[in-house]
Amino acid sequence: MxxxxxxxxxxxxxxxxxxxxxxxxxxxxxxxxxxxxxxxxxxxxxxxxxxxxxxxxxxxxxxxxxxxxxxxxxxxxxxxxxxxxxxxxxxxxxPSNILLAGTPEQRARYLMPCIRGETWDCLAMTEPGAGSDLRGMKASARQEGSDWVLNGTKHFISHADLAGFTIAFMATGEEDTPRGPKKKITAFFVDKGTKGFTVRDGYRNVSHRGYTNAVLEFDECRVPAENVLGEPHKGFEVANTWLGATRLQVAATCLGRADRALQLAIAYAAERHQFGQAIGKFQGVSFKLADMAMELKAAELLTWEAAWKFDQATVTEADMSMAKLKATEVLAMIADEAIQIHGGMGLMDELPLERIWRDARVERIWEGTSEIQRHIISRELLRAQGG
Structure with missing residues (x-):
């Protein structure tokens, strides 16, 4: 390589x-x-x-x-x-890559305005009772003639207050599988202002202040058949095809914040003096810096390798999960250690460290929790042995 x-x-x-x-x-x-x-x-x-x-x-x-x-x-x-x-x-x-899965007409109506900066998109998957288990969603859609009628609630929907439309994933049926009944899922474009579609304020979040989430309510919300993204009952396949790389996106943004925190810690360790010398001279601080740099390098290499493999069409789910898992956990460690090196000043909002520390917490939850990433990695390992 x-x-x-x-x-x-x-x-x-x-x-x-x-x-x-x-x-x-x-x-x-x-x-x-x-x-x-x-x-x-x-x-x-x-x-x-x-x-x-x-x-x-x-x-x-x-x-x-x-x-x-x-x-x-x-x-x-x-x-x-x-x-x-x-x-x-x-x-x-x-804009979300999933918009590229649309028909030419859907791209003109939804993708291009996002690229021109006229509006924003948002994805509605998560529900109060269905987070990592998307097949457990209760929000549903039924077909009536050439229309679909949507009902249910989604929450934790990022920047839905700004978005001109949402891509809502709804249960649209059920099929039998060797592991029991499984819900079919369909993705729909739903324009803000559509009758029966309401966007409500979400929750106050300790991470990413200014970045909003919302609760979306669908009450007999009627949309035409041309608003289906992909094929009916194939929404899960659309999501898997187009949204896999979002784990790498999360990993990359975490690397940026981790590096910023590390550079602040290095600079402070070099300039802050105690007991007649820079605190970076003490092993208690210098070893922290060494571990922070080493772990960041490891997370970077995992992420860049997965990116390279993505373009070679050889990337696996485990590759992307390893990158996301490592980068998010390394960010948490580096943010915490950077604050420890700064002492009390690290918790003051005059520096970005307390923000980076708070923001790091959500990264191990959204786009698949750390536990889900470990499940994906271990599942791939076991499948190779027929497990």
């Missing part, structure tokens, strides 16, 4: 990092303290991101994106991940 970055990849890193430092960092503290991301600020940064060629950069070139290979895309995500999540995710939006 060739480990050197190309000139283009270095340019992506430098351009994205410069943008993050100049246009996003200055607004972090205000957003953290207010817990709110003003629309006028979103539009200001969004406009600058478009001018810099960073908006919707995850999309293929033929639809107006940057056409990046997977590794280059994740290098870009790592640099964005250094910043407050609400700011980089909303203002430098990356």
């Amino acid at each position: 060739h480990f050197a970055l190309t000139d283009e990849q270095r340019m992506i890193i430098d351009t994205t990092r410069a943008f993050v430092e100049a246009e996003i960092y200055p607004h972090e503290l205000a957003v953290e303290r207010a817990g709110h991301l003003p629309l006028e600020l979103i539009r200001e940064i969004q406009s600058k991101a478009m001018a810099a060629g960073l908006y919707a950069a995850n999309m293929p070139a033929e639809v107006g994106g940057a056409g990046l290979d997977t590794l280059s895309w994740l290098l870009y995500e790592r640099e964005l991940g250094r910043a407050n999540y609400a700011l980089h995710w909303t203002c430098v939006a990356r």
Whole structure:
């Protein structure tokens, strides 16, 4: 494997990092303290991101994106991940790849406005009683003539307050399998403002302040057949085909925050003096820094290898789960140790460390908990032995 970055990849890193430092960092503290991301600020940064060629950069070139290979895309995500999540995710939006699964008409109606920055998308899968077990969802849709009628509740739906539409996954039947009955699932585009579709405020979250979640309610919500994404009863297959790489996206953004925390810890250990010398000279601190750097390097290598394999069409579910699991747990460790090195100052909001520490907690939960990732990894190991 060739480990050197190309000139283009270095340019992506430098351009994205410069943008993050100049246009996003200055607004972090205000957003953290207010817990709110003003629309006028979103539009200001969004406009600058478009001018810099960073908006919707995850999309293929033929639809107006940057056409990046997977590794280059994740290098870009790592640099964005250094910043407050609400700011980089909303203002430098990356539309969900699942929109590429749409028909030409659906792409024109839903994908292209997201790429142009006119609206945002949101995915509605999780329910109060169905998180990791999507087959356990209770929200359902029934067919009536050429329409579908949706009923049920989704929650923890990210930035649904801003989104112009949602892609809602609903149970639409049941089939018998050797392991018992299994629900069929269908994905639907549902426009905000559709009768019977209500977006309610979600929960106050300790992680990612300014990045909202919502509760979506469907009450006899009627949508036409052309709003089905993919084929009826094949929503699970659509999700598996298009959303697998989101685990790598989470891993990459975690790497960016972990590196920011590590660099702050290194700088502080070099400049802070106690007992007549820099605290980095004490083994209690220097060994922490060594472990932090080593674990970050391991997480990076797992993530970059999975990205490379993704483009070779050889990546496995375990590869992506290992990257997500390692990166999220390394971020938690580095954030905690960076605060320990800073002492009391690490918990003050004058520094980004307490935010990084809080934000790290959700990463081991969303896009599949650490326990789910370990299940995926071990399942693949056992299957190779017929288990």
